[in-house]
Amino acid sequence: MPWHNMVIGALILGLFSVVGTGLVALTFKGTAPRIAENERQALLHSLHQLISPDEHDNDIYTDIVTVTNKALLGSKSGVNVYRARMGGQPVAAVIASSAPDGYNGSIKLLVGIRYDGTLAGVRVINHRETPGLGDGIEAKRSDWVLGFNGHSLINPEATGWKVKKDGGQFDQFTGATITPRAVVKAVYNTLRYYQQHRETLFADGLTDSVDVESE
Amino acid sequence: MSEISYQQISRDGLWQNNVALVQILGLCPLLAVTSTAINGLGLGLATILVLVCSNITVSLIRNLVRSEIRIPVFVLVIASFVTAVELAMNAFFHDLFKVLGIFIPLIVTNCAILGRAEAFASKNPVGKSFIDGLTMGLGFTVILVLLGAMREVIGFGTLFAQAHMMFGETARWITITVFEDYSGFLLAILPPGAFIGLGLLIALKNLVDQGAEKRQKATTTALQQAEA
Numbered sequence: 001m002p003w004h005n006m007v008i009g010a011l012i013l014g015l016f017s018v019v020g021t022g023l024v025a026l027t028f029k030g031t032a033p034r035i036a037e038n039e040r041q042a043l044l045h046s047l048h049q050l051i052s053p054d055e056h057d058n059d060i061y062t063d064i065v066t067v068t069n070k071a072l073l074g075s076k077s078g079v080n081v082y083r084a085r086m087g088g089q090p091v092a093a094v095i096a097s098s099a100p101d102g103y104n105g106s107i108k109l110l111v112g113i114r115y116d117g118t119l120a121g122v123r124v125i126n127h128r129e130t131p132g133l134g135d136g137i138e139a140k141r142s143d144w145v146l147g148f149n150g151h152s153l154i155n156p157e158a159t160g161w162k163v164k165k166d167g168g169q170f171d172q173f174t175g176a177t178i179t180p181r182a183v184v185k186a187v188y189n190t191l192r193y194y195q196q197h198r199e200t201l202f203a204d205g206l207t208d209s210v211d212v213e214s215e
Numbered sequence: 216m217s218e219i220s221y222q223q224i225s226r227d228g229l230w231q232n233n234v235a236l237v238q239i240l241g242l243c244p245l246l247a248v249t250s251t252a253i254n255g256l257g258l259g260l261a262t263i264l265v266l267v268c269s270n271i272t273v274s275l276i277r278n279l280v281r282s283e284i285r286i287p288v289f290v291l292v293i294a295s296f297v298t299a300v301e302l303a304m305n306a307f308f309h310d311l312f313k314v315l316g317i318f319i320p321l322i323v324t325n326c327a328i329l330g331r332a333e334a335f336a337s338k339n340p341v342g343k344s345f346i347d348g349l350t351m352g353l354g355f356t357v358i359l360v361l362l363g364a365m366r367e368v369i370g371f372g373t374l375f376a377q378a379h380m381m382f383g384e385t386a387r388w389i390t391i392t393v394f395e396d397y398s399g400f401l402l403a404i405l406p407p408g409a410f411i412g413l414g415l416l417i418a419l420k421n422l423v424d425q426g427a428e429k430r431q432k433a434t435t436t437a438l439q440q441a442e443a
Binding site for chain 1: 250279280281283284287288291292294295296298299302303305306307309310313370399401404405
């Protein structure tokens with residue numbers, strides 16, 4: 001093909017790239033605020049299942065601190081901790097930790113812990129476990145995950161923080177032990193992390209990145 | 216090529232050349248998202264939208280784009296529309312978007328769309344390309360919803376569960392519980408259920424076609440006999 005044809009071809013291709021990118025950019029600009037609001041609402045909805053809205057008076061969505069601890073929080077990257085306060089006093093923390101050893105990759109959790117160290121609740125927000133077997137960890141499929149409510153590091157003792165098959169006190173599912181085992185372990189580790197770092201987590205004015213690595 | 220009538224285009228798209236049942240294109244989203252009817256409907260509508268937009272655009276620019284660069288241009292057009300649709304779904308159907316997840320961007324790789332751009336829209340006027348995109352998309356969507364409904368009824372014992380993700384809270388009544396206290400049938404929800412279900416649908420279509428053919432033959436022979 002003669003060289004000027006190539007140039008014309010390249011120009012047309014370039015023109016379409018510009019128009020296409022423009023279309024995407026415009027849509028992005030138009031939808032970005034709505035998407036951000038959707039994500040905020042979705043997260044607030046999950047957070048408020050753990051800590052009811054009338055238990056705190058701060059903006060739990062922005063009062064966050066990001067921490068990193070691969071051993072206990074199950075993720076190499078930063079983990080958000082949402083802090084609920086009432087009149088400035090700490091009420092609870094919701095830690096977005098994950099269980100790295102699910103049957104099919106890591107299971108993302110929200111672990112709500114009251115200031116005194118008891119569990120306000122646990123929710124699974126993202127997982128790829130087998131439908132029908134491992135997905136009983138979702139609150140909408142079964143009430144298994146509600147069984148964590150009210151437990152803490154001393155209730156039960158460390159030996160009880162396992163599924164029944166391993167001698168602990170939490171149920172497993174028929175046909176799926178790995179999934180609940182991973183979640184129980186992750187919740188237990190998150191509680192341990194909370195116990196070790198409670199005061200730093202609620203430290204005033206701290207809104208970003210406590211980089212506490214332990215163990 | 217341009218003498219093809221609107222009726223023929225529609226018949227092709229909806230039945231004779233159905234994307235899912237005859238061309239067997241777009242299997243990846245077809246098999247992956249059809250665990251419920253609403254998921255199928257959501258992906259189907261997104262696909263229709265992209266297919267119609269890309270067909271119209273490709274048809275509009277068909278004389279402008281030289282054949283050497285047509286494929287990259289088509290891909291660019293399709294990818295732009297898919298991204299726009301993805302963003303729009305994230306903004307307006309956030310829950311459904313979260314369920315469909317990766318399969319919205321994967322519409323880009325649905326061969327049916329590039330296939331229609333190349334095989335039809337690049338050679339036909341805008342009106343016909345629009346009808347082609349619409350009916351091809353509809354044909355695909357109908358199969359997505361049917362397969363989703365089959366798998367949902369057998370797998371979960373419900374129909375149109377989570378309709379509120381798409382139509383808002385007022386649509387909760389659409390959800391039908393087909394079997395009360397149903398423990399679920401895992402095979403239907405897992406990938407094998409999708410393959411088996413699609414196989415059954417294809418078989419059903421062939422059965423209908425064969426029946427129609429037989430009836431037609433019977434009438435022709437009857438007519439010939441009557442004439443003789």
